[in-house]
Amino acid sequence: MTDTQVRPPVAGAQKRPPEPRPGAVRADKARKKRRRKEALTAHLFLAPWFIGLLCITAGPLLASLYLSFTDYSPIGGAHWIGLENYTRMTDDPRFVKALTNTAIYVFVSVPLQLAFALALAMVLDRGVRGLAIYRSVYYLPSLLGSSVAIAILWRKMFGDDGLFNDFLGIFGVEGQSWIADPDTALGTLIVLNVWTFGSPMVIFLAGLRQIPPSYYEAASIDGAGKVRQFFSITLPLLTPIIFFNLVLQLINAFQSFTQAFVISGGNGSPADSTLFYTMYVYNKGFTSFEMGYASAMAWVLVLIIATLTAVNFLMSKYWVFYSDK
C-alpha cells in the first residue's frame, strides 16, 4: 500500500501515438468507452460501501444531528431545545473530565506507541532470522488489543495480586492495585494502547524497506555514524509514513471505548479516572436516557477529530518530506 512505484492504471495515455492518424478518432472513442467501463467497475466495487453508508449510516448520522438539538429520550419524546445541549457541555464537570482523560490518553499513548513501533521495526528490519514469525507475534496485540478478553486480562495483570506486582516483587518493591487507584488507572490504559504497536510497526517496516540501501552506503562512506544516518536518512524518508500512522492512530485513540469500558466496569471507575469521551457519550445515551445530549457530544467529538486531522494535514507541509516530489 505504500508502494509509490505503482503506476495508475491509465496506461493508454503513454501509448498515445505522437501524431493523429486516420484511425485516431476511433481509437479515442474506444478509449473513452474503456474508461467508462473502468469507472463503472470502480463504482461497482465501491457500491457496497456506498449502499451501506446510505442505508445504514447516513440516516442515523443525520438523525443524530437533528436529535442533538432536542432533549430526546429513547423512551420519551423529542422536543426542540436549540443549542442547549451544546452550551450545557461548558459547565458539565464530567464532560470536561472525560475530555481531559481522553486528551491525556491520546497525546501520551500515541507518540509512545509510534516511537515503540518505529524502534521495533528498525530492529526487525536488520534482517532478523524468522522475521515473518516476529512480525506476526508483534502484530498480534494490534488485533487483540481492543477486545474484551484483553481488557479482562489487563485487569488481572495490573490488579493487586497481578503479574505486574509479582514482577515488582522480584525487586523487593511492594505493589498495589494499579487499575483501582485513580492516580494510575489511566496509566494502565495508556500502556495497553502502547502495547498494540503492531499495526504501525508493520507499516513502518514496509516504509523502511523502501529506503534504498545505497543512501546508507554513501552516508557511511562519508563517515556518518548510525545516529546521524537515522536522523538524516531514515527519519526524513519515513516522515510520510509517520504522518500516515499519526493521523490514523490519533483518530483511533480518540474513539477508544472497549478497554476503558471493561476495565472500569462501564462507569469510569475509580472516581472517573478512566471516563473516556466515548464512554460518557454511551452512558448519557443509554444509562441516563439523555440521547439528545449524547448526540450533541458525539457531534462535538466529530468536530474535534476533524479539526485535529485538518491541523495535522496543514502542519504536515512543514515536516513531511515526499522524496518523489
Added chain:
Amino acid sequence: MSLRMSPYSSRRSRVWPALLVTGALAFTAACGGDDDGGSGGSADGGQTTIEFSWWGSDERHQLTQQAVDAFEAKNPGIKVEVQFSDWDSFYDTLTTQVASGDAPDVFTIEIRRLGEFARAGRLADAGSMVATEGLNSQLLTSGQVDGTQYAIPTGANTFALMANTKILADAGVELPDDSSWTWEDYHALAAQVSEATGEDVYGTQINFNDAYLRLFAAQRGEEFYEGTQIGISPETIADWFQTHLDLIGNGGSPDAALSTEVGATSVEQSLIATNTGAMGMWWSNQLGALTTGSGEDVQLLQVPKEEGATTNGMFLQPTMFWAISEQSDKQEAAAKLVDFLVNDPEAGAILGSDRGLPMNDAVLSEIRDELPAADQQSLAFIEEHADSLTAPTAYPNGAGDVPDMLQRYGEEVIFERMTPEQAAEEFLREANGVLS
C-alpha cells in the same frame, strides 16, 4: 506487486465478479428489510404470538424457557417468542425497541427504571389484567407508579449483612448478636478479625450500594427519595461516606485501592466467597453464591443499628418486575403469561427463587420445602422480620444514575480526594440535578 500487471488483461471477467459481489452484498446486508415482515409477529392460524424478553444468566434462561414451555402447554392458543440477554445489554436493547415502537409484549424491569418507563407511558396497567390478590401487599405497592399498578413484582430480596462463620471462628470471635449491635460494634469486630487473621484476610468488605445508604438513612428516619429529590440530609450522607473511611482506617477492610478492585468484581469474587473476608453486605438472593463460593457456612444477619435507633432500616426489595408493554396489541395474551408466572404453582416450582423469593402464599406453600438451604434461610429471615420490612416505592426519573454517582463520590472519599462533607454536597447537587 500484482497491481503492476496489465489492467486490461481480463476486463470482462472483472466486471461480472464486481456485479456479483455488489448484488450479493446489497441483497444480504445493506437495505435488507424486516425479516418477519412487521413488528411483533401476529396471529397466524388462530394463534397469538407474543414476545417475551428478560435479562439474566444461562441458568435463568433455561428455567424461564421451561416455564414458557409449561405456559404454552396450558395455553395452546398462545405462542411465546423469547428474547434474552445478559444484564449489560438488556436496557440498550429494550430502549431501542421501545424507541422504534417495537417493544416486546412482556419484559422484566427493575425498580430503578420502573418509574421512568411508567411515567413515559410505556407500560400497560398490568394490575387491571393480572390477579394480584395472593401477593404480599407491601411488595406489590412497589410496582405502583402514581397509583397505577404498572408492574408485578417477581419476588423479594433483602439487603443484609452476611458473615462467613469459618473466618470468624478462625479469628476466635463469636457471631455477633445482630439484634442489638451498632455500627461501632461492627467496625470494631471487623478490625479485630483483620488483626487476628493476619495478612490477606480481612474483617469486612466495604460497598457503595445505594441499598446500604437507604437503610443507613432509614435508621435516622430519613427517606432516600422525597418526591423528585434525594430525601437524605447532607450530614447523614457525609456520615455514611465516613463509615467507609473508618473501616479502611482501622484495618477492618482492605485499603482503598484493593477495596475498589474487589468491589468491582462479582459476588463470586467477593471476600466472603473467596474466604478472604468475614463479612460484607449483600442481597439475600446472593447468599447461595456466597455459600457455594466459600464452601463454608455463611449466615444472614440483621445490619447494625445506629446508637438509639428504633429500626435497622432493612427493607423488602422487589427483585424485579414483570411488565406489559403499552405498545403491545396483544395485552390480553401478555397478561395471561404474567398471571401464569406469578400465580401458578407450576411456574413457581420451575422458577424457584431465581428472581427473588416468591411472595405469593399459594406458590410458597407449594414450593417451600423444595427450595435450596440458602433460600430457606433467607425466607425464614424475611418471614421472621416481616413486620419491620417495608418496601420502597417507585423511584423518580433519573434514579438509574444514582448508584454510579454514589460509587464515584465514594471513591473520591476513600482515595482522600474529597472530604465526606464535600462529597455529600457534590453528590446532592449532581443527583438532584438529574432527578425529575
